[in-house]
Amino acid sequence: MRTPTSTYRLQIRPSLTLADAADLTDYLVDLGVDAVYLSPVLTATTGSDHGYDTVDPTTIDPARGGEEGWRRLVDAAHAKGLKVVLDIVPNHLGISVPAENPAWWDVLTHGRDSAYAPWFDINWDAGPLHLPVLGDDGFEALQVVSTDSGAELRYHEHRFPIAPGTYAEGDSVADVHARQHYRLAHWETGNTELNYRRFFAVTTLAGVRQEDPTVFEQTHERIFRMIREGDVDGLRVDHPDGLVDPEDYFDGLAAAATGLWITAEKILEHGEELPDSWLIHGTTGYDAMTEINQVFIDPAGEETFTDFQRTLVGDERDLAAHILHGKTQAATILLPAERDRLTRLVPDLPAEEVRRALTSIAAHLEVYRSYVPVGIERLHAAATAAREEHPDLAPTIDLLVLRLADPTAEVARRFQQFSGAVMAKGVEDTAYYRANRFVALNEVGGNPAQFGMEPDAFHRAMARRQEHQPKSMTSLSTHDTKRGEDVRARLAVLAELRELVTPWLEEFIDRSGITDRSFANLLGQVFLGAGLIERERMHAYAEKAMREAFTGTSWTHPDAEFEAQVHAAVDLAYDDENLNDGLCRLLALIEQPGWANSLGQKLVQLTMPGIPDVYQGTELWDDSLVDPDNRRPVDFAARRALLDLTEAPWIDGTGAAKFWVVRQALRLRRERSDLFTGYAPVVASGTSAHHLLAFDRGGAITAVTRLPYTLSTDHHGWADTVLPLEGTWRDVLTGAVHTGDTKPDELFGHYPVALLVRD
Structure with missing residues (x-):
């Protein structure tokens, strides 16, 4: 098993190529990182800054460094003892520029007879492929253009193939278009008439049928070669909920990736557990992020912000109402094509009633999907809520839910994909911008209904994490977070x-x-x-x-x-x-307590159960907002300069103190992984004990300050509070030595956090 002790996420793009990443490996090693964690590197749409719109899964993107850059990065990383973790995207391929996607171009050319037709989740029974690309000028701007290989249909900069034998000199554009395996249509018809599965509501990302073993092998050929050649040590799987059968997918991946560390971008809702049957090591850390965020928020603030939202803002809806409304809108406005495809799979029931029932069940489902038969009780709970919302639909819901609960039924398999899209678009991308009681909580995988968490609840969550997900990734910032980690620390x-x-x-x-x-x-x-x-x-x-x-x-x-x-x-x-x-x-x-929260949550994330990831640049203060703001270029030269630090700097606006905390924690995890094998609370006593959060990972004790502002205003500091330490301990952040019952004023004399090892 090649599980890293930590990872460092790099956004590989034309402005930070694989060769550039290779040049950063010495910096990452000095920082204490154990694995370089790369965003997708397979060939993506020209100009793509994120890489999640792969157009050719068989090649390394030339714009990101190509095969030569890949070899240089892997060799540099492994030569320095760094592992390599790669982000892969099995759910979809980019089709915004058809000519750049060889498989999609072939499907457009040959239709269902294409050798690549099985790759894509297309409903051919609904007619030619529906491509919503036209503007208001429509067919007036469409033309046939001769090329070296024959001819193409062109709409401004958009190019589409013409099937062999469907064009002769003198044919009208309309006649040629009518003979193709696709139909060009106005862009606004994408949500209503699409007949291929897409990623959420993004028509330029076409769903891939990984449930087909041949498609699985063909689309993973380059990735599997990386594994066979020993290039990668871990994989991060993007959006597994889009797949028909994530468990089956992970079975296949695990068989080809023996010994690799595998995590999945699975968003766990409150109270939801990762399916035990998945052959992976955990999630990519949004669940951990939520737990960390919550413990640094004062629950005493809930009443004030709830009243403010209701009385002064005028929002009487609670979170549940916002979520129900947002999900209902997503199902009916953004995803009606997907809902209609489901409806056609139950032709013996009244179509309009089925549409309404599907909308309501998906809107009431409290998780992304139920993985029937696993989690079937959540499906039944959603059906019960749907009946209560629409009593007139009860008979239809009763019959429909029997089919949705059957894992072999096509409507059940596709409903799983539909409900996940409804959740993502209706909650994170809609409700979390409307239910604004306290926006620090409105994060991917968050639980805004809960306002803060007491230390004892946090300890219980960490004990569960140590028992069930000790190798799951933990995160504070990602390329998808709505607000950067230090923005959330200040919001707290x-x-x-x-x-x-x-x-x-x-x-x-x-x-x-x-x-x-x-x-x-x-x-x-x-x-x-x-x-x-x-x-x-x-x-x-x-x-x-x-x-x-x-x-x-x-x-x-x-x-x-x-x-x-x-x-x-x-x-x-x-x-x-x-x-x-x-x-x-x-x-x-806000500034100084915000800094305290930033250091506290960072140290907790770096030392808690799981494998910590540092998102690029966040070793310094991070004021990023939602993407693409959080994908801005990183000044690595400024960060390299801080490697010369030989003692703990004071906290100030430069962020050097955060850099020091990150480096010391990462180095300790890499060099003394034996100190991070368990979890036990270390409980302080005294007047301000609830302001101190501490835990022992099996030889390394993390201690941090929480609720720093009220610590100074309500209790006049730490007062009689003490933290019990058995034996003598050294703070790896400052070098200070502490023995026995320790006063926080001494423990936190330099920083509001401490990382202790036995001296």
Whole structure:
């Protein structure tokens, strides 16, 4: 087993190629990292910065360094003792530029007779492939263009093949188009008439049929060669919930990847466990992120923020209502084509009733999917809730759920894929931009219904993690997080500053001019978490956030008036003297407790049960917001310079203190992995004991400060609090030595965190 002690995520792209990553391996080793963790590297759509739109799964992307860059990276990493972990994307392929995807081009050319037709999840019975690419000029701009290999249909920059024997000189464009295995249509028909499975609501990502063993082998050929040649030590599997049968997929992957460390981007909802039958080592860490976020939030702030959202913002809906509404909208507005495909699989039931029933069951399902027969009780619970919501549909629901519970039924297999898309689009990408009581909680895999977590609950969660997922990845930031880890750390302080924060939020909401006051509340909180970052970055965030919220505007039909309100409100926070002054005063109060939270949550994540990942650049303070903001280039030169540190720097705006904590923790995990094999709480006593979170991993003790603002204001510091230590311990962060009952003032004399080993 090649399980790493830690990973460091790099976003490989044309501006940070595999060769560039090879040049960073010495830095990563000095930082204490055990494995370089790469975003997808197979050939992606030209210009793709993320790589999740693979167009050719058989080759390494030339724009990312190609085969030569791959060899250079692997050789450099292994020469320095670094493992290599690779992100792979089995669920879909990119089709926005058909000519760049050889398999898709062949399918467009030859239809269901193509050798690659089995690759894609296409409903051929519904007619030719529906391609929603045309604008308002439609067929008027379509033309036939002769090429060296024959001829093509062209629509502006878009190219489509012409099947052999379907074009002769003198044929009209309309006649040629009518003879193809596809039909070009207006872009707005994508959500309603599509006849191929896509990734969520993204029509430019076509679903792949990994349930077919031949397709599985063909689309994984390059990855399996990497494994056979010893190039990779671990795999991160993107979006397994999109597959018909994730368990079967992981069985096949494990058989080909013996000894590799495998994690899956599986979003676990509150109370959900990873299926025991999956042959993987855990998730990619959103569940761990939620546990860490929660323990640094003061539960005492819940009433204030709940009342504020209801009375001053005017939002009477609770989270459950927002989620139900968001998921219902996703099923009916974003995903009706998928819902209609399901409906056609039960032709003996009334179609309209089936559509309504499918929408309601998916909206009430509390997890992404139920993996029937595993988790079948969640499916039945959703059906019960659907009957209560729509009593008139009870007979249809009764008959439908019998089929949805049958794992061999086609409608059940496809419903699993549908419900996951409904959850992702309806909750994370919609409800979490609307239910803005406390946005620090509105994160991927988060649980905004829970407002904070006490240390004893955290310890129970960590004990379960140690028992069931000791090799699962843990994360604080990813390429998909809505707000960066240090933004969330600062937002957590708002729960402690509640009586000071809400007046400014009220003023901002009132003066913003934004008709959606809940969205104004979100924007105000983000200013408090991120601070006065570069104005253009905040404008970009606001644009994405309001379109995701899908209340006053949307991606497909932007409302110019509403968007102007939001952008004016952004400028107001920067330009209005009184509003800006109030914001700056709050930011000054948030700064130091925010730093304490940042160091605390980082040290917890790096030392808790599981394998910690450091997302690129987050070894320094990170003020990133949602993608693509969190995928900005990283200044590695500045980080390299900090490797020269020989003693713990003081905490300041440079982030050097965070760098030091990260480096010392990663080095300890790599060099003394024997100290991280168990989990036991270390419980402080005294007046302020609940402000101290500590645990022993089997020889290494982590101790951090929580709720730092109220620690200083409510109890006049640590008072009589002590942390019991048996024997003598040395803090690897500062070198300080502690014995027996230790006062936090001594333990945290330099940093509000400590990492102890027996001296």
